Amino acid sequence: MPSIAILGAGAMGSGLANALTRAGWDVNLWGTWLDDHLIDAIEAGTPHPRIDTVISDRVTTFRSGDLAEALEGVDVVALSVASVGVPKVVEMALDGISKADALWLTTKGFLPMPDGRIQLLPDGIRRIADEAGVTIPPIVAIAGPVKANECAANEPTATIFGCRDYDVAVKYAREARSDHYCIEPSNDExxxxxxxxxxxxxxxxxxxxxxxxxxxxxxxxxxxxxxxxxxxxxxxxxxxxxxxxxxxxxxxxxxxxxxxxxxxxxxxxxxxxxxxxxxxxxxxxxxxxxxxxxxxxxxxxxxxxxxxxxxxxxxxxxxxxxxxxxxxxxxxxxxxxxxxxxxxxxxx
Amino acid sequence: MPSIAILGAGAMGSGLANALTRAGWDVNLWGTWLDDHLIDAIEAGTPHPRIDTVISDRVTTFRSGDLAEALEGVDVVALSVASVGVPKVVEMALDGISKADALWLTTKGFLPMPDGRIQLLPDGIRRIADEAGVTIPPIVAIAGPVKANECAANEPTATIFGCRDYDVAVKYAREARSDHYCIEPSNDExxxxxxxxxxxxxxxxxxxxxxxxxxxxxxxxxxxxxxxxxxxxxxxxxxxxxxxxxxxxxxxxxxxxxxxxxxxxxxxxxxxxxxxxxxxxxxxxxxxxxxxxxxxxxxxxxxxxxxxxxxxxxxxxxxxxxxxxxxxxxxxxxxxxxxxxxxxxxxx
The missing domain is CATH 1.10.1040.10 (N-(1-d-carboxylethyl)-l-norvaline Dehydrogenase; domain 2)
Known part of the structure; x- marks a missing residue:
């Protein structure tokens, strides 16, 4: 079974976690330093405070101090933090990301650079990696009409996986699919x-x-x-x-x-x-x-x-x-x- | 001022009538044999039963028996009847239509021909005219996101006028425009x-x-x-x-x-x-x-x-x-x- 570390235990990260367990994935869900109360709820088996849905007990949770453990040996890393947190979390996770086969991105936003220029998130992440001298795997941009609560609750959901390398998009669109979580591959990052x-x-x-x-x-x-x-x-x-x-x-x-x-x-x-x-x-x-x-x-x-x-x-x-x-x-x-x-x- | 005979006093015909009076047009509104109660309401100055909006007293109403009078000398004829009524009303109005500068079409639907083939409405209307040996003016297909009640009540409305002859679409897009009724011309009938x-x-x-x-x-x-x-x-x-x-x-x-x-x-x-x-x-x-x-x-x-x-x-x-x-x-x-x-x- 493929394995993934989802970074960010907010609405979209947790929704994705539930969807992937249904497709048979091994899911590590890492909460940032702002997510302790979310991890508490998930571990207690009570509904996730942001999406009012219980997260599967097949999801393995990790607290902010345990990032390295969450990333250990996974096939895929998914970035699901708020867009302002991207630079910091990418830097923290860079070693784990570099060892994965792909970096998925559910975070969305425009990234202001220190020089005032605006970059699209994948470009910003590649720049951060470049500056650190680290090579990262293909980025898969995940978007489309997905309310996280419905995705978590297994309501019918269509999403898109966009990767410059179309074959990578197709591979994950197949592997992450389940009956109600259906993915259109695209090469249009x-x-x-x-x-x-x-x-x-x-x-x-x-x-x-x-x-x-x-x-x-x-x-x-x-x-x-x-x-x-x-x-x-x-x-x-x-x-x-x-x-x-x-x-x-x-x-x-x-x-x-x-x-x-x-x-x-x-x-x-x-x-x-x-x-x-x-x-x-x-x-x-x-x-x-x-x-x-x-x-x-x-x-x-x-x-x-x-x-x-x-x-x-x-x-x-x-x-x-x-x-x-x-x-x-x-x-x-x-x-x-x-x-x-x-x-x-x-x-x- | 341009003048128009709108055929059909239902929701869309009446909404268009109000919009055109705001653009300064002289408007004749003809009710079919099914529209007497609608004409009654319009003439009484009470809200139109289908759109709960009063129709301007600058609109001149005509009953089903007075079609020729309604069509007399107008610049434009607009067809706003239910799509099933198109063949009959077009035949009845053909002489008036042939004398106008344009035939506008707010009616929408697919037209089944006697031989079982489905035509788009303008094609069907041109066929009816051809078979009668009558030449008709350019057809302007009117559509877009227009709820008739809001159009009648002067709420902001965007619509599209589609005519094979783009210049005709532009001409009427200009002439029929008012502050809250704004028209995009198109050549894509x-x-x-x-x-x-x-x-x-x-x-x-x-x-x-x-x-x-x-x-x-x-x-x-x-x-x-x-x-x-x-x-x-x-x-x-x-x-x-x-x-x-x-x-x-x-x-x-x-x-x-x-x-x-x-x-x-x-x-x-x-x-x-x-x-x-x-x-x-x-x-x-x-x-x-x-x-x-x-x-x-x-x-x-x-x-x-x-x-x-x-x-x-x-x-x-x-x-x-x-x-x-x-x-x-x-x-x-x-x-x-x-x-x-x-x-x-x-x-x-």
Whole structure:
């Protein structure tokens, strides 16, 4: 049986752990120094606090001090920590990663480098390894419409494994598959890595339309659908500009993941609060008090930096991204008009 | 000011009437022999029964016997009747249509010909005109994510005007635009006409995921998102096979309209009933008792005929369409597994 060390015992790491036990894998689940309470719950057999689902007792847990033991002899290492933790955890785990056949990546986000440049996560990880003089195995970018709680609970789930080496993607898409956890292999690492953080930004914008419905008492479905279509358009434009295939933004990582992220989750909830009229900054304070990190908020300025550094000629084709910055960071009370202007077709 | 005769006083015809008065058009709204109660409400200034919105008193109403008067001297004729009524109403209005500068089409559906072949609506209308020896003006196919009630109420709405003659699409996209009714011109008549009826089929499938959530008490968001992505894929495959641009299925008529149709409406409600476990046939009976036509149900066999007649080599790439037939027409109680098999990636 293949074996894996999943680094990060949060929602997605734990969801993946359950899915892989169903496919017969030996799973080590390592919790960071922030995850002790999660490991406690898993070991006690009580529902995981973040996903309200029990993690299989076939998963072997490791605490933050036992990283080397967790990595010992595994075939695959999976990185499932928050994106801000990537540089540190990669450095800590570099020796184990270098000995594995592949590094899987469920963490998603844009990585700001010390020099201010924005990198996609796999590029950032390869750079960290290069600088340490360590050779790492192929990276498999995992994304698509996967709510971790449903994945953990064995609800039907489609996901995508993107690796520059397509044969590697196919190998793991076969080995990790189970009846309800089905994997599409792809060679489009860039497309997967661009869509995943972008969809969090756009899910905020979808939430605004829902919030407007709550505020006004009548649906804003036409606006929500126009927002959805514009979001997909912008993901496809940016990802293709950075070298991705068109199919990725229009498939599971783009269209599919935007759909699931717009149905529930913190990004959408935050957007609903804005749409209701709570004010973007006040709503953010509320989310912080609830200890609910809104990934899309952090992604906005990084995405704009990425566009302006690496794809400046498509800047004008991404009005919804810039609208997100105006609404969230400038707290503009005209948010409803700003969304409409960004997503309704211009005068031809 | 441009003038229009809108044929059909149902939801979409009346919504379009309100939108066009805002753009300064002179609007004649003709009700069919089935629409007298709708015309009554419009003339009384009470909310339109189908969309709960008052229709502007600048709209001039006509009853079924006054078709010639409604068509007299207008620049544009718009066809907004139910798709089954298209042949009859086109024949009745042919003289007026032939004198107009354009025929707009908000009606959507696949048209079964007497010989059993399935045509797209514009092709069917051109055939009817040809057989009568009448020359008709350019057809503008109107679609996209437009709930008629929101359009009528001046909520922000994005739509698409598709005409083989792109300049015609641009002309009307400019002339019909108002602040909250914004139009993207397109030359892709085929793409618009394929996506519009197909999305009704797929909205039923999206509803099933919502119904499963009601039935089981836990979300099926991953399944719904995988269904959404597969639906978009199938719309793009079929429409491109029939000559459409890729952009159409991935834009407002495909992705956008599927999003809005999956949020509310009869197709989605019917799917929810199936997902809840009411049984496809029993649920259809309930919808019929409520006088709620489910367009997607009628579209399923026509779409399958269209595929098998005109695009047989993509048949195997459309498992969700065939799953819809099995679920709706065979009333298969294994519907949840059937959807999952159709939308989860196969073993690579």
């Amino acid at each position: 860039v497309g997967v890595e661009v869509c995943a953080p972008m969809k969090n930004v756009y899910a905020i914008m979808l939430g605004i339309a829902d919030g407007l419905e709550e505020k006004t008492g009548h649906p804003h479905h036409n606006l929500k659908a126009a927002t959805f279509a514009q979001a997909v358009r912008e993901m496809s434009i940016l990802s293709q500009k950075l070298g991705a295939d068109a199919a990725t933004a229009f498939g599971l990582p783009g269209v599919g993941d935007l759909e699931v992220t717009g149905l529930s989750g913190r990004n959408k909830v935050y957007g609903v609060r804005i749409g209701r009229g709570e004010g973007a900054k006040a709503a953010m304070k509320t989310m912080e008090e609830l200890e609910q990190t809104v990934e899309g908020v952090n992604a906005i300025p990084l995405a704009i930096d990425l566009v302006e550094q690496s794809a400046p000629d498509v800047k004008d084709q991404m009005p919804l991204l810039y609208a997100a910055r105006t609404i969230v960071y400038d707290d503009d009370p005209e948010f409803a008009n700003i969304v409409a202007r960004a997503v309704l077709p211009p005068m031809p | 085929v793409g618009v006409e394929v996506c519009a009826p197909m999305k009704n089929v797929y909205a039923i499938m999206l509803g099933i995921a919502d119904g499963l959530e009601e039935k089981t008490g836990h979300p099926h968001h991953n399944l719904k998102a995988a269904t959404f992505a597969q639906a978009v894929r199938e719309m793009s495959i079929l429409s491109q096979k029939l000559g459409a641009d890729a952009a159409t299925a991935f834009g407002l008529p495909g992705v956008g309209d599927l999003e809005v149709t999956g949020l509310s409406g009869r197709n989605k409600v019917y799917g929810v009933r199936i997902g809840r476990g009411e049984g496809a046939k029993a649920a259809m009976k309930t919808m019929e008792e409520l006088e709620q036509t489910v367009e997607g149900v009628n579209a399923i066999p026509l779409a399958i005929d269209l595929v098998e007649q005109s695009a047989p080599d993509v048949k195997d790439q459309m498992p969700l369409l065939y799953a819809a037939r099995t679920i709706v027409y065979d009333d298969d109680p294994e519907f949840a597994n059937i959807v999952a098999r159709a939308v989860l990636p196969p073993m690579p």
